[in-house]
Amino acid sequence: MIKFIRFLYRVTFRLLAAVGALFVLATLTPIDYWWATALLGNWNEPPGDVLIVLGGSTIDHGIIGGSSYGRGVCAALYYRQEHYRQIVLSGGPPGSSSAALALRQFLVGQGVPDQVIHLEDASTTTRENALYTAELLKNTPGRKLLLTSDYHMYRAARSFERAGLEVVTLPFPDVRKRVNSWRGRWPAFLDLVEETLKIGYYSARGWI
Numbered sequence: 001m002i003k004f005i006r007f008l009y010r011v012t013f014r015l016l017a018a019v020g021a022l023f024v025l026a027t028l029t030p031i032d033y034w035w036a037t038a039l040l041g042n043w044n045e046p047p048g049d050v051l052i053v054l055g056g057s058t059i060d061h062g063i064i065g066g067s068s069y070g071r072g073v074c075a076a077l078y079y080r081q082e083h084y085r086q087i088v089l090s091g092g093p094p095g096s097s098s099a100a101l102a103l104r105q106f107l108v109g110q111g112v113p114d115q116v117i118h119l120e121d122a123s124t125t126t127r128e129n130a131l132y133t134a135e136l137l138k139n140t141p142g143r144k145l146l147l148t149s150d151y152h153m154y155r156a157a158r159s160f161e162r163a164g165l166e167v168v169t170l171p172f173p174d175v176r177k178r179v180n181s182w183r184g185r186w187p188a189f190l191d192l193v194e195e196t197l198k199i200g201y202y203s204a205r206g207w208i
Helices: 002-028 031-040 066-082 099-109 126-136 150-162 174-178 182-205
Strands: 050-054 086-090 117-120 144-147
Touching: 002 182, 031 150, 031 174, 031 182, 050 066, 050 126, 050 150, 066 099, 066 144, 066 174, 086 099, 086 126, 099 117, 117 126, 126 150, 126 182, 144 150, 150 174, 150 182, 174 182
Parallel strands: 050 086, 050 144, 086 117
Antiparallel strands: none
């Protein structure tokens, strides 16, 4: 029993030391910025015809969450500059709490005409975002722009490519903004770790 307690102590100590080292790394170095930059790909602000915005988080009762808010702000600003013929908001789950519906309500409140907005609110994963949006736009001409968070762009753009829909990347600097405050660096680091694991899973499944 004593040997087991000592073993458990050593494992716990090493685990806590590793977590502490990662916390220091994420908080005191620009690793989050570098990592997000590597995932966002090309930074484009080109003109286009159709803007595709991927929904992010929502709060209870379909209220827009942090990542969705950032993407929505960018979408509203880009619309004022370009006046896209169509904006597709993608993200479920279906119903009043969908990310797409929350984004729609936000964009309309920012002056985007409701008639240019189209919802894809059946998807619950990035792969489904790509598949269902590609089906929705299969007969729609013009250049398609994809807007999502910087750290999410690598997986999202390749998912759309695999779904057969050619898009131009238009990343929102999500992590690259959060790292301006040291308080945001550790949560951003965890988001990057999670996203990298998802990239590995999508690669293994042949989805990107």
